Amino acid sequence: MSGYHRSARRRRRAAALALTTASSLLALGVQSGPVSAAPADPGPSKIVATPRAGAAQTTLSPAARTSLIKSATAKSGDTAKELGLGSREKLVVKDVVKDADGTTHTRYERTYAGLPVLGGDLVLHRKDGRSTTSKATRATIEVTTTTPKISAARAADKALTVGKAADVKRSEVEGKPRLVVWAAGSTPVLAWDTVVEGVQDDGTPSELHVVTDAASGKVAQTYEGVHTGTGHGQYNGTVEVGSTAVGSSFQLVDGGRADQRTYDLNQGTSGTGTLFTDDNDVWGDGTQSNRQTAGVDVAYGAAATWDYYKDSFGRNGIRNDGVAAYSRAHYGNSYVNAFWQDSCFCMTYGDGAGNASPLTSLDVAAHEMSHGVTSATANLTYSGESGGLNEATSDIFAAAVEFHSDLEADVPDYLVGEKIDINGDGTPLRYMDKPSQDGASRDYWDASLGGIDVHYSSGPANHLFYLLSEGSGAKTVNGVSYDSPTYDDVPVTGIGIENAASIWYRALTTYMTSSTNYAGARDATLRAATDLFGAYSDTYLAVAAAWAGINVGDRIAVGTNLAPIDDQTSGVGQEVSLQLDAYTTNSDATLSYEATGLPDGLTLSDSGLISGVPTTTGTSDVTVTVTDSTGSAVSDTFEWRVAFIYANGTRVDIPDVGAAVESPITITGRPGNASAATEVYVNIVHTYRGDLTVDLVGPDGTVYSLLNRSGGSADNVNQTFTVNASAQPVDGTWKLRVRDVAAIDVGYIQQWRITP
The missing domain is CATH 2.60.120.260 (Galactose-binding domain-like)
Structure with missing residues (x-):
């Protein structure tokens, strides 16, 4: 719970003075932020701002990208030493992106004694010879031995048992278990990574990863590797689709987008099926009974998603390497889902109940293909809070693709799956303005969020994105009515979907890692907002306000801010060192500190450090006041107990x-x-x-x-x-x-x- 919700006795504050902030589409703890000096009423209008040109990612040709990766690879040994990694650790370059101002962001995987380190990924940000890092783990990567006590066969047996318990039908181990170092837990351990293949309850293929401690045989983690989620389309209407002439016929091969291909699986569940072919280059008729109709929606969805990422961020395909994914329509019989697989780099769509309602709408396509973008960048682990953020990322960019395409037949909205009517009652799968309307998703963060299904733990992030895009309260967007609440009943001002999506994309591709949770996502988006719009700009403050609106951190006020101070307990005769965390949004302003009620033996320095040695037992209320040189001030009161410890x-x-x-x-x-x-x-x-x-x-x-x-x-x-x-x-x-x-x-x- 944020600092704004502490007891009245502890939260006394002086008034501030400012004289001059594979997952299927279907679903079968945060630190307190700063105490703010008088949150401002954001008002009803959207914040309009233009992203800083220097922070835009440049569009790299395949050759230029390859050159950057080769260069980073050649220097990976020196980089490892620079980062203070151990002698048994090595860095493996995954990708490099470059900003217009020359800043490079190199994403690395890590190995230890030649073993892959799961949860050891990091991003090195470098500009003008200076560098910072974003790490999935701060733990030292080290294990006592690389010889497993548990055999690969035993790990495979354990994984099969886990797969069966997770209702993976026809489960079998794919290949051999892989020996890894699991670094996503509290302490790195030697582990077996086993992939159990099979079929989920709804017919979706399963690639269940079971990570087993190689010393104890206990399961450290499980996560799913399958992410589910001119022609006349059933949902997209009459649209242009990329096709290629072959002799006297045409194929759904999009030459303008790296030859993206669309196949008809003919109700099969494996292979690629048959490439869609037509004799006159007029595809489908808008009805479900025409098999090409689903192909039109599928091909258009792939093209629209490609175009969105390229037009908005200069991204050259899902992996940013200019390589096309392919799509498969008409999967299985009465299969009510769609899914993305990294293993085939492909998208697959079912035809819905009775093969009558294909899951081929634009937001479904963009959702599933965006799982591929997440995999190629932050690779958010598909479980816990990071899994919810993974799902939300796909919903976020599904909405962004809809608004970018602006189809008359599929009016852009903040609903997910509203066109396919999968519930049979005209309701969408998810609502971004108030996710709990689906009956299962959460509107706000709380400490239990990581323990629920990722399709429902995505709710708070979806809610955040709506608040950031449109703002809170009742409003109508493109004819759809929304009424988005906030956790603390304080209004939030939107910044527009384009800027909101730009911030999320930069956070995803530049600062998030595989283990990022909600608190980490807040930090990543604030860093992205700083890059794009400037620290403490109106847009930056709106990002913080939107996170506070879902109970992650607090708003940042214009002026002086002070992080909440917990109640303190110290021992008589034992040294104390407590650094206050304060800052001001007023440029070039300096801070001064004062405190009342400090225990005997303690003092407050000019830099905000409380230090000394307590001499007397007892309990007192301490009030700290921080003032910047413009006169903006904020106070916080907390309890300090001194005892014999x-x-x-x-x-x-x-x-x-x-x-x-x-x-x-x-x-x-x-x-x-x-x-x-x-x-x-x-x-x-x-x-x-x-x-x-x-x-x-x-x-x-x-x-x-x-x-x-x-x-x-x-x-x-x-x-x-x-x-x-x-x-x-x-x-x-x-x-x-x-x-x-x-x-x-x-x-x-x-x-x-x-x-x-």
């Missing part, structure tokens, strides 16, 4: 299914007994906390159970327990006792503290 930060390894280990803390000079509310903070790094028993042992030997194999398969113990230890003397040796009572997973006590 004792800690042990020496690592103690926990043996697997072994004897209990102990970490001691000895207290002297404290007469009397401990509190009935003694606090024990425990930080244990362990990949399966359900294996552990954790006890506090008092000075007289009394044992207090803190954790008894609770928490299941979750990683780590990082929490504070409260114990009635009033029968114990404070003086003496207290021990944290930990035992691992189940096989395979291991870990260690990182640190613990006690406040008796």
